Amino acid sequence: MKLHSKLTKYLVENHPLLFHSKFFQLMGVGIVMWLFSFLIGYALTTVSVLRNESVDSYYFESFFVLFHVITVIVVLSIWAIHFFKMKPVRNFYPLRKGYFTLLFFQLMLPFLLMVSVYIPFHEGVIAKTKRLLPLEEFKKDKRILNLGFPFLITNTADYSFENKAYPAPFPLEFYKIYDDQEEVNSFYQKNYDPSFAQQTYVTEAQIQQAEPLRSYLESNDSALQLNGTSYIFYKSRKVYTSSDSCDFNNLISEFVTIPRELTNRITESGLENFSTAFLVNYKSNTPGGFFSSYDYYDEYEFKNLDSLFVARDLPLIYEIAVKKDYETLEKRIEEFVQVAAKYGVPHHLDIPLLVSYWKEKQMKEFGVNVVKTYRLDNSYGNQYPIENEIYKYYSETEKRMLRKYLFVETDDFSKLNSNFQSAHFSDDYTEIYYVFLMMAFLLSSFVLWFEFMEIKPFLLSIPVGGVLTILIILLMIGLNSPEALSQDVNRGIVLFFLCSILGLAIYYVKSSTTNRFFASILLNLGYVLVHFILWYFFLVLNKATKRYILDESNNCGNTISHELFPWIEHPVCFLFFGMISVFLYYKLIPIWKSKKE
């Protein structure tokens, strides 16, 4: 208290603005809130939380968010009583240069601390998560789980632990030869000519003249027969029609004959869910080898760590599955159970029962749920997961038994793992920082409003502003009708209206002959507009001047967009322009304040 009294005395005697804003007190509260939030985040995080919640959103799930909101409201209310009772503007005290701008920053900084306690809370959660799930230890535990997981048969969804993402099931394209001639003809569009293999560019004319696929098929017996249906396996490549063209064709570059020892292991379902075949042949997965494909799913989403796991774990799983090594299988499941117990993951795993199950099944169905498979949709280049419903392989009696004795809460592992990933590898919170900055900016300017505004015109400006907003929205709707103007013109007209209101506000404030009450209402409306009008001006200008120019980096005739202000939609721009225009607007306040009634 003594220190606080000394600080207060020093500030009131030397820095009236700091005394008025209670900057240091607010900062103190903000820092305490940050420290407290860190500690709370740290204290609240337990293994149980990590199993059930996401660390990135735990703040919003916990009671702390409510506590935070109430604390901020209470602190700001107490502060506001102090702040608004001392009105230097109302009392016509001299205002130092940049008074409002300085005051704005003196409010924004502590407000930023107060509204952003999510950050320390989250850091506390992350710190505790790192302690509960240490990098090396959890990696080891994950490996144990991964090695055991394929032998658990109860998870109905895809194996959702991260390392499930083994390489794409089958890297070759294949075609199922139906009797339907039309479909066969359609397939023939994927033209093939061995001479094309040597060519960099293949023209449309060459394709038309080339010996079609049919002749190849007639002369080569490469089709694989599965359950009486023929399958053709091939690789394709994209071939441009000329060096200066962007037209291309997908041509069959190579037909692939499946080695005989593999054909016995490939089942019809395995073509789309190729786990068994893949696992069996995993060892041949070397660069340029049979299963080395451009279509490696992992390359897109699970880089580095996960691909290492995949490479390391799959052979081990394969060993157990192929060699029917039930002893190791039992050991793997035991280790799995130990790790599950370590993290408190609920399960009803009956190890002997599970081992006897595999013995009974002879590992026959193994792999169904190991690999998540994807259907490639070439038309959009997207990949869609194919749902595997393991229970469809079991009878109702088996299902009930499995649920009762072999249940594992796999979601808990998923949560643990995603929290582990967030804690150790994810650090990009940029967007949420912008949200906090924006909140602090708007809160500060809102509070500062009360530093100078007068209550009656302020209250009246609310309905006036509401009516104007409705009119502008109606105008926008009207202009957006099918026969109406382009969006650019539409935006321009709205901008014109907003600028008119702002211009009117400036005129009314500055003119000595205008009514002060109307000037006050317009000043309030202008204050709202000024937060975004400069930014909106540049946005409209940017959109209006946006043009598409030919991409000269290739000859494909593609266009690229050219914008005057490509950065305008970045949140920092909004903040920058918002602040600049608000600070400029503050210059009107002394003029308005000294305006005669």
Place this chain on the structure above:
Amino acid sequence: MSSVLTKLITIVNHYHNGDESIAFRMLMDCVIDTHDQDIYKKALVINELRESSQQKNAVDKALELIEELKGFPYRESEANKLLLDAKGIHKKYSSFHLENVDLEIRTGDVWGLVGENGNGKTTLLKILANQIHYDRGELHFNIPSRSAYELRTKLAYIPQRTAKWFGSVKYNLQYTASNYGIYGEMNELYVLMYMIRFGLWRFRGHKWNELSSGYKMRFELVRTLLRKPTILLLDEPLANLDVLAQQLILEDLKNISDSVSNPIGIILSSQQLFEVEKISDKVLFLKNGKPTHLSTANKEKDESTLTVMELDSSASKEELYSALKNYEVLEIVYNGGLYVIQVKNQSFTEVLGELIAHFIQITYVRDISKSSRRLFV
């Protein structure tokens, strides 16, 4: 002899006559005008001695300080400098019309603005404070300022109802002082000097709701003075104050306007005619928005031969006429409580003597010949 020296001699006389309270207040005025930290500290010591009931020591120290002040190089400001010149001010409202107001305010002037409720006193004050527009006329401020806002910082208008403030008396005053560029140690000393001078010393830690109306007005006055205004406009500052508080405030105002280093112009509206007239150099009476200028006895010579007397008596109007039958009585008006008697070519003393000679019972009498009171009849 300089005005300061005259003041200091008066203070010494007050001390010698035992009028310690008035002497100390006047001394504080001279102390404040020095703007010297050492002098302020010495005054602080005297105040502490007074507060601890060591009157003798306090007086000794005060006399020592007075001797020191006699040699102090005061910065005397220009006296009688024109601050505000209003000519033919008109303002029309639907209900009333303020007409043709002329007035000049100079440094050291105290203007009294009197009139019944709803006659335009507050309107005129607001016009002079540059708060509201006027319809016609000219209003010139001889106050250097770069903007309308800066001008307003130098025109201190204290409304009838002052706003609530937060925090202690002292912090509020210190905050005001630092806003006006008084920083550091000087800030506290300067504020303390004013608090001592205006009797707020004991209330320095008090909050708004712990002060009486009189002290709230004193607080406002001190806060306003810390702003070093050029013109001080007060709207009914005496309302809600007891008689003693009224007298003190008025005396303070008079002293403020006469400050050596920072003389200001003051205009105050009030219905306390007698009290206001006592300290005002000029009085402007407003009736239905129309002004009447009155020069009070202490400034200008009145050549009128009319004696106007306010009288409280149990005698009837006929008895009064009878008693004054030898004089040229223009009118005797009874307004329910008091008589107002207008007699031509006789002095107040003569008329009073005649009434006493006729055994008229008098419980109260006042010469209002030169007072605006007569206009309220």
